[in-house]
Structure formats: C-alpha cells, structure tokens
Amino acid sequence: EFKNAEGNPLPVIVQKAGGGYLYATTDLAAMRYRSQALQADRVLYFVDQRQALHFQMAFEVARRAGFVHDGMQLEHMGFGTMNGADGRPFKTRDGGTVKLVDLLDEAEQRAYNLVKEKNPDLDEAELRQIARAVGISAVKYADLSKHRTSDYRFNFELMLSFEGNTAPYLLYAYTRVASVFRKLGKGIDETDGPIQLEAEQELALAARLAQFGETLNNVGEKGEPHLLCSYLYDLAGLFSSFYEHCPILAAETEQQKQSRLRLAALTGKTLKQGLQLLGLEPLERM
Template identity: 45%
Template sequence: MPSAAAALAPVVSAAIEEAFGPELRDADPVLRPSQHADFQANAALPLAKQLQMAPREVAQRIVAAPSVQALLDDGVCASVEISGPGFINLTLADGWLGSAVSATAADPRHGVAQQAPQRVVIDYSAPNVAKEMHVGHLRTTVVGDALARVLEHLGHTVVRQNHIGDWGTPFGMLIEHLLDVGEGSEEARLVETDPNSFYQAARAKFDADPAFAMRARARVVALQGGDGDTLRLWGELVELSKHYFNGIYSRLGVSLTDDDLAGESTYNDDLARVCDELTEAGIATVSDGALCVFLDGFTGREGKPLPLIIRKSDGGYGYGTTDLATVRRRVRDLRADRMLYVIGVTQSLHLQMVWATARRAGWLPDDIEPVHVVIGNVLGADRKILKTRSGAPLRLMALLDEAVAAARAAIDEDRPGLSEEERAALAPQVGIGAVKYADLSVAHDSEYVFDLERMVSLHGNTSRYLQYAVARTRSIFRKAGDAGDAADPAVAITEPEERALALALLDFGDVLAEVGDALEPHRLCTYLFELAQTFSVFYEQCPILTAEPPVLASRLALTGLTRDVLAEGLHLLGIETPETM
C-alpha cells in the first residue's frame, strides 16, 4: 500500500497535465504536509510564472481537472480546497485512510515496496589484525551495518566487505613476538582478548632490541615472498584476531561474519598487475623513483600536481595500489552496481583520486556509482575527539562495557520493581542500543558528543524511549487478551489523534526508500522517534482497552501496526526491542 503522499502526488501531477497540456507531464506537485489539511499542493505558485497566469487561477484549473475531481468522486479525498494565493489543500476521506491503514497492517512488509534490485558492495568496519578496535571504528561499523540491513530489506543484494588491515610491515614484528612468547601461550592468546597489549609488547621490543628489529624486517621479506612457515604464523595471528573481532560484532549486534572478511592480503596477487596495466596504458609514470598517477584537478601545496602513489620507490605497495585492486575486483568479480565506502572524512581526497584513476583505466565504468559515506568523529564532553585520559584512542569494548553499566544504573533507578534477572537482561539491550542509536540518529558526516547519561535516558530522542514505546504496545496486547488476538484489522478514523497516527504509519515505506537512496540512517531514526511521539499522544487521548468493541478493534489495529513498524525499524538499525521495559 503506498503512502498517502505517494497516492496523491501522481494524481495532482496528472491534473496539471490535464489542465495545461502534455508539456507539463510529470510536473512536480510540490506536495507537503499541511497544518490546514492533510496535504498541500503548492505547484500553482512556480507554475504561475511559467504559464504567466495568476497562481490562484492556475490552482483553480488544477482542481477542476478530471483527476482531482476523481479523488472526490472515488472517496479518496473528503475535500480539495484552494487557500491563499493558490495553495491546494487536500483532506483525505476517513474511510480511505482507514482502509489504507488496514491494508498496510495486513501487508507483511507494512507498505515497504521492493526497489529495482542492485548489487551493492559495502566496505565498512575495517579494523586491524592484532590491534584493538577503538571508538573510531564504532561509527563505520554501526552506520555500515544499518545501511546493509536497510538496502537488503529494500530488495537489493548486499555484499559486505570488511577490509581489515591484515598485511604490511608491522607483521614482521608481530610474528617474531609470537615466536618469542610461544604459539598457543597465554601471551599469544592476548591477540583475541587484549590485542593492544600484544601489539605494544612487540613494538617495545622492536624499538629497544636491534636484533629483534633485524629479525622482524627479515620476516617481512619472508612474508611478502610467500614463505610457507611465515604465512602459517601470519594466519595464526589473523585467526586469533577474528575471534576478537567477532566478540565485538556479537556484542554490538552487527551482521558481519568471517565470510565478509576481505582484507588487504586478498589483493596481494593483483598489485603488480595493477601497476603494469596502468604503466602500459600510459596512466602511471615514474617520479622520484616511485610509480605515480597524476590526475587533472588534484593539486597539493603551491598548486603542484598531487600524485597517487601506486608503487613506492623501495618497490613496496601502498593503500592506493590496494584500493585500486579493490575497485577492479568489486566491479569484475563481485559485479557491483553500486559501491559504498563507509569510512572517515579524512579519506575523501584519496578515494576521489582512486576512483578517478580507475575511471581512466576503464576499471570503473560510468554506470557504476562509488559513494563515500562520510563518517564524522565521536567527541567527548570537551568537544574534542573522544579519547582516554592519557590521550589514547578509547577502546571500543571498554566503551560498550561503560554503556551497559550506565544502562544498568538507569534501569535500577527507574525500574526498581523489576527482578534482578530482568534488569540484568535489559542492561545490555538498552546500553548497546543506546550507543548505536546515538550514533545513527545524527547525520553520519557530522560530529556528536558522546553522553551516556543522555543516551540511556527514557526521555527524548533515545533508543530507550523507542524500546519503551514498543514494550508499551506489547503490554497493551497482553492486557487485551482474546480481544487482541481476535482484533478485526479494519480501522475506522474518527479522532484527530487516530488520523495523525494513521498518516505517520503510512509513511514507513517512503522513509525507508529515502534512507536507501540518500544513505542516511538518521532519517529512519527521526521517523521512528516522531512515530513514537505520535503514538504517545494517541495513547493518552484515545482510550484503547476501555473502548467499546468496534472502536477497541480499530485502535488495537492501529496499536499493532505501530508496534510492528517500530520494531521493524529498530531491527533495521540493529537495535533489539525487549518484551518489557
């Protein structure tokens, strides 16, 4: 079932064509919600200039067109009126609105249409092997996962790519340290429990012990040369890190698995070929011993050409080489129609240069769209990037532990009547949900201040408020008993609060489509928060369980659809909805 706006917009567009001819086919009706009606079509004002007519006369001709008159004759609209200089106010008929909500309630997808399917490759999370995930990984993981969920729900095939850092010079010292502490030792197991300790111990030895540093450098050469024993040891570090990553992902409730891993090592065999093809095509040239690509429009200091280095002067490869190889593989092997890179804003210039190079090389066709989903920073109370007191990046697991503890404290204060078992179960659902929602509810390219007290509050635009709204709807159905189980899905709209809730519920499909097109999860958060607020007003003003049977059934149907839309929306954000709060 389309939203009310989606049902009205094409009719008004058709009326414009009927009134003024085929040259205005598919004209924008400029349809907006209105305080004076359900919707207001504002097309007459911009059309007046084009047609050299008074706006009110344009509006009168639109309203007189057969398509608009059919809205009245067919019972879609109760009234269509002109106000002011030429605004067209459209008020939906109660019967049509009730039928539309009933149809949406009966639809398993709740009005969400499937889009023309694409293969969408999403690059997100991207932690480093044998290193702690920190707060900087939070947003790319959470935003990327929400986008993957929404796009899949809209009918697209989503290919997750977790581009982990699993190759390069640090592995020389990490492998040598692994040999020093012993494979399978307690120190080695730190890679899956406390990777920073393992990494820092290796780094300290590298900096303090020349013999160890020499062994580490030799090990890098062996790794890059494909030495079997070195590769086995490297694989052990990767495997231990997988356990650590999966612990974080499980705690966060994100959908990444080992099958989604596509780290830097994936492209080793492609890197020389990337350089050769760019050289043969005349795209890459040697500059100061390094193989570089110079692109028009990319300049550095003093206007000098800015190079994309694809092979360093020492013969090693950098991020540019690997990222070009990812583009080739994602187009050729993964058959991407659209590629999303959910990474920080500092990578913007680099990505633009990589994509421009790939276009010139013919690896990135014009009909395939790469998108940088820019991720902003998480700030502390001082409005600086969130770090520990010592200035180190804040460990992500520590952050999640703190969030669960804050949630438990808030639940203990607000809901002392709950059993210990219930409060213990709720704390991680509320705490993890709070962290994810706080991140998702602001534009992904903006910064936000990490404030746990606000995040776990029952008031305001928080996940806990939304989780409570879902729990409240479920409680209503438990109290309704047989009446809830046998509720007739037919909806009758008689009160303003019922109308407001019905209109909001019909917008769910449009909002998800906008999230999928714009790649902005905060739009879904805003919608869910406003829906929960609208339901709260409905709940306060329209008695449900004490209503007479015909009204009871209708209001239970509205409540049930609210429950389903809120729960589905939170699920698409990766947030759990407890049965009770």
C-alpha cells in the same frame, strides 16, 4: 584535474619506488574485485569525511583503468568524529583513545543501574538482558541519530535518557505497544477489522505510518540513517499522543476498539522493524 596546494598535479601512488603499497592499492584492488567478482551495482564507503579527496582520486583511477564496469556507482559516505562531552576528541584520562569494548561495557553497566532503579523487582537474568540491549542500543543510536557528516559530543547521561531522541525512549515506546497486547492476552498479529480514523491523533499517527516506505527509500538513497531515527522518534511521539487521548482497551465501541488495536499493532510492527534496521534490539518490557 587534481592539484596540490601549489597548483601542481596531485598523483595517486599505487606502488612506491621502494616497492611498498598504500591505501590506494588495496582500495583499487577491492573495487576491481567488487566489480568483476561480486558484480556490485553500488558500493558505499562509510569512511571519515577527511578522506574525501582520496576516494575521489581512487574512484577516478578505477574508472580510467577499467577496473569497474560503467554502471557501477562508487560513493563515499563521509562521517564526522565522536568527541567527549567537553567537545574535544574523545580520550581517556591518560590520553589514549577509548576502546569500543570498554565503551559498551560502561554503557551496559549504566543501563543496568538505571533499569534496576526503575524495576527493582525484576530478576537478575532479565535485568542483565534488558541492560545489555539498552546499553548497546544507546551507543549505536547516539551515533546513527546524528547527521553522519557532523561531529558530535558523546555523553552517557543524554544517550541513556528516557526522554528525547534516544534509544531508551524508542525502546520504551515499543514496550508500551507490547503491553497493550499483553493485557489483552493476544499477539500483535491477532487483530482484524478495518481501521477507522476519527480523532486527530489517529489521523496524525496513520499519516506518519504511511510514510515508512518513503523514509526507508530516502535512507538507502542518501546513506543517512539519521532520517530513519528522526522518523521513529516522530512516530513514537505520535503514538504517545494517540495512547493518551484515544483509549484502546476502554474504547466506546467494539468496532472502535478493534480499529485502535490495529493502529497500535501497525505502530508496534513499524517501530520494531525500524529499530532492527538500525541494529537495535526491541524489548517486550523494560
């Protein structure tokens, strides 16, 4: 059922006439191994979306050849390309592609300069540790926060911004929660008492927190990490509004204080788990 541009049957070549092998060969071998040895129920291929036809054909051959068992799901999760700030394919000045290690080193150095400017009193070791976490998280988040099928423009200034849907913004949101408990001299797990939702900011924050499990299920089902990024960005914004309008440590009553502490703790735990699921490193302070 697969045709080329002329309408003729399009074959899957497993071995060339000269004896050579192709991508389809190793992909089919891997599918058979994942089915028979690993007994996988679901296999997700995160590969450039321009390879969609290749995977459609390879999956069909694997099924017809009996290389995979009937219940095994084979899914191609195609993604777009990273382009420079000018919208063209991401290149260095000499025309070669940028190495990942150079990209991460540059991000870390820029983050170091940014953090040092904001916190000149931090000692060098802590500055470097924060800069590494922020820089690498910024690169990861810039990639994961876009819909995976979309091409996007790579821009250091935007990805390292403390405003908008960026890693530094989310990391900072978690440090705000951590700072509340640091001032209190308690751990984030040392809260008790019921949560009482009164102010509209408390209600909005609690409602979004309740959607965390549903969000994770959607990410897993669709293979779209940007859904978790959007959720965490919303959550950070709702916590910011709650933090500004609902005094925690200066609450009117002890009962209200404990309730708001529990809400803040739950936000902190959710942010931390979400960031870690994305491969980001939460920080206690920035």
